[in-house]
Amino acid sequence: MAERERRHVRVAVIGSGFGGLGAAVRLRRQGITDFVVLERAGAVGGTWRDNSYPGCACDVPSHLYSFSFAPHPEWPRNFSGQPHIRAYLERVTDTFGLRPHLRFHSEVQSLRWDGAELHWEIETASGPLTADVVVSATGPLSDPKLPGIPGLDTFPGAVWHSARWDHDYALRGKRLAVVGTGASAIQIVPAVQPEVARLTLFQRTPPWVLPRADRKISAAEKWLHTKLPATRAARRQLLWSIRELQVSAFTKRPDELGLLELLARNHMKKAIKDPALRAALTPDYRIGCKRILLSNTYYPALAQPNVELVAAGLKEVRGSTLVGADGSETEADAIVFGTGFQVTDMPIARRVTGAHGTTLAEEWKDGMESLRGTSAAGFPNFLTIIGPNTGLGNSSMILMIEAQLNYLADYLRQLDVLGGKIALSARPSAVQEWNRTIQRRMERTVWNTGGCDSWYLDANGRNTTVWPGTTGEFRKATQRVDLAEYEVLRPARTPADRTPGTAAEVAA
Amino acid sequence: MNRRPAHVTSGPYAPPVPRSTLTVTSADGARLYAEVHGPQDAPAVVLAHGWTCSTAFWAPVVRELAADHQVVVYDQRGHGRSPAAPPAGHSTGALADDLVAVLEAALRPGERAVLGGHSMGGMTIMAAAGRPQLHERAAAALLCSTGSADLAAEARVFALRSPQGRRRAHRLLLRSRAPLGPVSPLTRRALKYATMGPGATAEQVAACARIVHGCPAGVRARWGAVLAGLELTGGAGRLELPTEVLAGSADRLTPPVHARRLASVLPDFRGLTELPGLGHMTPIEDPGAVAERLRALVRDHLHPTGTEATGAEATDTAPEGGRQTKESTA
Numbered sequence: 052m053a054e055r056e057r058r059h060v061r062v063a064v065i066g067s068g069f070g071g072l073g074a075a076v077r078l079r080r081q082g083i084t085d086f087v088v089l090e091r092a093g094a095v096g097g098t099w100r101d102n103s104y105p106g107c108a109c110d111v112p113s114h115l116y117s118f119s120f121a122p123h124p125e126w127p128r129n130f131s132g133q134p135h136i137r138a139y140l141e142r143v144t145d146t147f148g149l150r151p152h153l154r155f156h157s158e159v160q161s162l163r164w165d166g167a168e169l170h171w172e173i174e175t176a177s178g179p180l181t182a183d184v185v186v187s188a189t190g191p192l193s194d195p196k197l198p199g200i201p202g203l204d205t206f207p208g209a210v211w212h213s214a215r216w217d218h219d220y221a222l223r224g225k226r227l228a229v230v231g232t233g234a235s236a237i238q239i240v241p242a243v244q245p246e247v248a249r250l251t252l253f254q255r256t257p258p259w260v261l262p263r264a265d266r267k268i269s270a271a272e273k274w275l276h277t278k279l280p281a282t283r284a285a286r287r288q289l290l291w292s293i294r295e296l297q298v299s300a301f302t303k304r305p306d307e308l309g310l311l312e313l314l315a316r317n318h319m320k321k322a323i324k325d326p327a328l329r330a331a332l333t334p335d336y337r338i339g340c341k342r343i344l345l346s347n348t349y350y351p352a353l354a355q356p357n358v359e360l361v362a363a364g365l366k367e368v369r370g371s372t373l374v375g376a377d378g379s380e381t382e383a384d385a386i387v388f389g390t391g392f393q394v395t396d397m398p399i400a401r402r403v404t405g406a407h408g409t410t411l412a413e414e415w416k417d418g419m420e421s422l423r424g425t426s427a428a429g430f431p432n433f434l435t436i437i438g439p440n441t442g443l444g445n446s447s448m449i450l451m452i453e454a455q456l457n458y459l460a461d462y463l464r465q466l467d468v469l470g471g472k473i474a475l476s477a478r479p480s481a482v483q484e485w486n487r488t489i490q491r492r493m494e495r496t497v498w499n500t501g502g503c504d505s506w507y508l509d510a511n512g513r514n515t516t517v518w519p520g521t522t523g524e525f526r527k528a529t530q531r532v533d534l535a536e537y538e539v540l541r542p543a544r545t546p547a548d549r550t551p552g553t554a555a556e557v558a559a
Numbered sequence: 560m561n562r563r564p565a566h567v568t569s570g571p572y573a574p575p576v577p578r579s580t581l582t583v584t585s586a587d588g589a590r591l592y593a594e595v596h597g598p599q600d601a602p603a604v605v606l607a608h609g610w611t612c613s614t615a616f617w618a619p620v621v622r623e624l625a626a627d628h629q630v631v632v633y634d635q636r637g638h639g640r641s642p643a644a645p646p647a648g649h650s651t652g653a654l655a656d657d658l659v660a661v662l663e664a665a666l667r668p669g670e671r672a673v674l675g676g677h678s679m680g681g682m683t684i685m686a687a688a689g690r691p692q693l694h695e696r697a698a699a700a701l702l703c704s705t706g707s708a709d710l711a712a713e714a715r716v717f718a719l720r721s722p723q724g725r726r727r728a729h730r731l732l733l734r735s736r737a738p739l740g741p742v743s744p745l746t747r748r749a750l751k752y753a754t755m756g757p758g759a760t761a762e763q764v765a766a767c768a769r770i771v772h773g774c775p776a777g778v779r780a781r782w783g784a785v786l787a788g789l790e791l792t793g794g795a796g797r798l799e800l801p802t803e804v805l806a807g808s809a810d811r812l813t814p815p816v817h818a819r820r821l822a823s824v825l826p827d828f829r830g831l832t833e834l835p836g837l838g839h840m841t842p843i844e845d846p847g848a849v850a851e852r853l854r855a856l857v858r859d860h861l862h863p864t865g866t867e868a869t870g871a872e873a874t875d876t877a878p879e880g881g882r883q884t885k886e887s888t889a
Contacts, residue, residue: 539796
């Protein structure tokens with residue numbers, strides 16, 4: 052290949068989901084146009100592009116699960132489906148003129164900090180570039196997690212992950228096995244149950260499921276929201292306030308959640324009449340410890356005659372026979388893994404090499420930690436959107452993303468104010484201090500005390516994913532970049548600068 | 560209302576009699592009153608006072624240093640004996656102009672000095688960071704109880720919970736034109752609460768009160784407006800001379816968080832002195848500590864005068880000489 056000059060940009064954003072597109076909008080609003088958005092696929096949307104499984108919808112009301120700067124009065128339902136959310140992101144891309152910044156099919160292969168030049172060297176599938184600042188918006192729910200099941204390679208049928216749905220596979224009349232009972236699986240089961248001949252659901256741990264107050268948003272409401280934007284804002288405000296008030300039960304007084312358990316039990320009783328099945332579906336941990344799921348159709352689908360619940364994980368595959376951890380054997384034509392994502396070990400971390408020559412994954416081997424969920428020590432000018440401890444158990448991630456975008460905007464402002472070729476590097480002491488506070492607050496939370504293992508906890512049992520507070524608190528904590536928490540990196544002096552004679556001339 | 564209180568006339572806070580005084584003309588023609596204390600051939604220290612203060616503010620520090628230092632103090636425009644400037648003359652740029660004008664006028668050709676700035680005086684030094692005259696004249700700097708930005712947001716005079724509320728309240732305080740009236744027990748208490756630590760003596764509070772009440776309300780409000788919109792982080796980042804920072808831990812006007820930020824930003828940062836229990840008025844609350852840091856900077860970075868005819872840099876061979884010769888890349 053011909054030696055081409057590397058392109059340099061001020062900011063490189065990785066990912067074009069809610070986080071990446073939001074960052075792009077924020078950068079433009081900040082007056083920064085010298086940036087690119089690197090996307091591994093051929094379209095925007097991130098998680099909402101990849102997850103196209105039947106029944107895929109958001110479990111946060113759409114009027115809250117959208118950008119505050121890009122309101123959408125036309126949301127069709129309280130909990131809009133994936134096609135609408137994806138279309139919303141496409142529209143945001145057009146409305147805010149982000150297309151010229153998008154670089155599709157540009158999966159980031161490596162990121163390397165150049166301490167002499169004070170910039171990042173980025174290798175992508177579409178060629179190399181350099182950037183002063185990298186905004187990593189790769190998202191926690193982007194790389195599927197597949198459990199290593201012995202004998203899976205002997206399975207003659209089709210196998211896929213919920214986030215990589217095989218739309219060419221005709222489900223009608225097939226025997227389908229679904230592994231997992233998380234947020235994806237409980238949407239898939241009721242959506243495919245009427246079609247398939249038999250559905251076997253492998254459940255390691257049952258989830259708590261609450262009723263979902265979903266309904267069509269009426270034409271009158273849409274009209275009102277269009278004509279009177281204040282009504283839409285009020286609706287969003289209300290949805291937000293309710294969730295802010297719930298937070299303290301999760302973070303400080305998990306016992307208060309007992310009431311919700313009652314609600315969830317009743318919800319199940321209405322659909323599941325078989326006491327044995329009911330027992331198998333009742334969790335033994337405090338509600339909220341794992342993500343609370345919302346569905347009105349999950350339990351009714353499980354009660355159907357063509358659905359079988361295996362209250363154990365999938366242990367082994369022998370040809371077309373699936374063996375459960377309880378010894379049960381099931382025949383299947385296809386397996387869907389609704390087993391979630393690599394959340395606690397951010398896959399991009401393995402590709403980022405920081406100032407000390409180590410990768411972010413190596414630095415994070417004992418658990419992810421970043422200053423204010425954004426800056427990891429030793430990785431200058433590298434900001435993570437939805438970084439460590441920024442996840443939520445009950446509200447809209449878009450609120451957290453926007454809070455981090457405020458931080459990003461102030462970060463770039465500080466770089467401008469300081470001027471010249473410089474970089475900010477989070478002080479290890481500041482990162483530790485931030486995380487000490489978080490982990491102290493985490494002690495009482497339902498995620499740590501609820502008696503369950505969840506995707507919120509890393510291999511060491513530490514909760515490095517959830518924010519133990521309200522979205523308002525996080526917004527406050529990320530309003531400004533505190534330079535006391537950063538080291539200012541400047542280019543190393545050339546030897547000529549150090550010679551007194553030259554220096555005197557420069558000063559003269 | 561125009562009868563402003565006189566300075567205290569006895570004790571360590573009474574302004575000492577200067578060896579000489581001079582009137583300096585700044586870039587825009589503004590006239591500044593300056594005093595020179597101490598022996599003529601001693602190492603030079605130039606001190607810039609803060610918002611609503613005057614040369615009298617440095618009195619106890621001058622007393623500590625004047626025996627073996629040539630100490631230059633001056634009144635920032637509108638303060639003390641320097642006449643007020645027209646509204647357009649209130650900016651950090653004007654503060655920088657004034658400082659370099661004083662350096663040029665008060666120091667002999669080629670002579671260098673250690674600079675000390677308290678509060679707005681520290682901001683003056685940051686504002687002058689890019690000036691070539693500062694590079695020629697300043698050997699080192701001490702920034703006392705000061706910050707480079709976000710003063711209204713970080714101040715804790717009004718202990719409101721909401722950051723926006725705090726910012727708004729402090730902006731109002733900074734820009735207020737309300738007359739302070741005569742010095743009274745009530746105003747003394749208010750001043751002590753806002754600007755000094757709990758351990759400040761009655762004598763110290765009285766000295767401060769007379770100085771602060773001496774500042775005309777209009778001057779106070781105009782400079783307060785400059786402080787409310789301050790953004791000198793870039794200047795601090797270009798201050799390429801050995802710089803120490805000093806802060807009082809109980810400072811409500813410029814809490815120590817500013818000092819820690821400066822520690823991050825200053826390119827040749829040499830150390831942070833946090834004085835426990837002190838408020839904003841560190842040079843009055845603990846003149847000994849401030850003088851000691853200035854003395855140390857003189858010792859480490861300012862070399863005997865008379866050998867500097869060939870240019871300061873040529874003789875600049877202090878132990879940390881390698882770090883000292885960092886020059887502006889501009």
